[in-house]
Amino acid sequence: MAQWLSGTVIANTHWTDTLFSLRVKTEPFDFIAGQFVRLAIETADGKVQRAYSLLNSPGGPEQEFLISTVADGLLTPLLHQLKPGDTVDISQPACGFFILDEVPDGKNLWLISTGTGIGPYLSMLGTETPWQRFSSIILLHSVRYVAELVYQPLISHFQQRYGTQLHYQPIVTREAKAGALQQRIPELIQSGALQQACGHSLDQESQVLLCGNPQMITETKAVLESLGLKKNLRRDPGQITVEQYWK
Template sequence: MAQWLSGTVTANHHWHANLFSIKVQTPPFNFIAGQFVRLAIDTPDGRVQRAYSLVNSPGSSEAEFLVSTVADGLLSPLLQQLKMGDKLDVSQPASGFFILDEVPDGDNLWLISSGTGIGPYLSMLGTHTLWQRFKHIVLVHTVRTIADLAYRDYIQHWQHQYPNQLHYQPVVTREAMAGALDKRLPQLIQTGELQRSCKQALNERSQVMLCGNPQMITDTKDLLQSMGLKKNLRRDPGNITVEQYWK
């Protein structure tokens, strides 16, 4: 049964009207980059809770979460309204197997996300393990609008720190943006446009992580499997590691 830490909100940054990042100060706790916890608020109708990936890396002094507001959601609208000093409970222990320890070695690592699915990758980018294991890392973030491209300053920092190792590829489907691609991920992969833009192969020697919209994951996974890549399982290691829950 989950235990709960009492947390205090230290910041609530709104990227736009329906996307925000919330930071929470809690007693220190251990987790592996890529894992998630549950956030909870007590309301007059009872406790409301939901799982969110940690954006911060292990060892950070605050827990951070990237949240998309769901208009009829039970929790996200409440989280969006929280201010500095407000209370928020965080579950323990952290959970999930969407971590680098579960990913086999490969010539390159593709971190493919949509929307808030970029969260666990940001946590991984702040660890030494990622940079030590893979010679080439491709971070793909597909969104509808430019304003959805959260944490670009963080990503730019890692690009400067690892200029020959990290390639960041935004995909914006509903607005024009210099340097961004503008089609659905499966189409970009099938035509080779994504690979050419990132200057990296996507084949049986690649490792691919998928996180975000369930339809994106299903469509991209099916296409990659048709290209000869296979799903990565503990009992049968492969190329495609998938986040199993939708946040």
């Protein structure tokens, strides 16, 4: 049974009408970048809870979460309304194997995400591990609208600190934006347009992480397999690692 920490909301940043970030102060706790916890609120019908990846890197008393509101959801509309000073429960311990410890070595690390799936990657990039292990890191974030390209100052900080070791590639499917691609991720990989835009190959020397919309994950995994990459398993290491709790 999960244990629970009581957290105090420090900030609730609304990026759009349905996309927001919660910053919560808690007692410090250990986790590995890429892991998730459950957020919960007590209601008249009992505790309502759901899993969310930690966006912040380990080591601090403030935890951050990127959340998309589900209109008919039981929890996200409540989280959306939280104000500084409100409380929210956070489960312990953190869980999940979508972590770089589970990823084999490679030349290039592709961090492919849609929507809120960028969260665990920002947590990873705030640690030394990816920069020490991979010569090139490609951070890919696909959204519908420009306003959903969140955490630009943090991404710029990583770019300034690590230079050409990091390539950030936005994709905006329903609006035009300079520097952004506009097609869906599987199509971009299939045509080679993504690899050309990023200046890196997708081959057996690459390690690819997928996080976000389940349909994107399924279709992108199939395209990657057609290029000769395979799912990474402990008993049979490969090149494709998928965030499982989205299922």
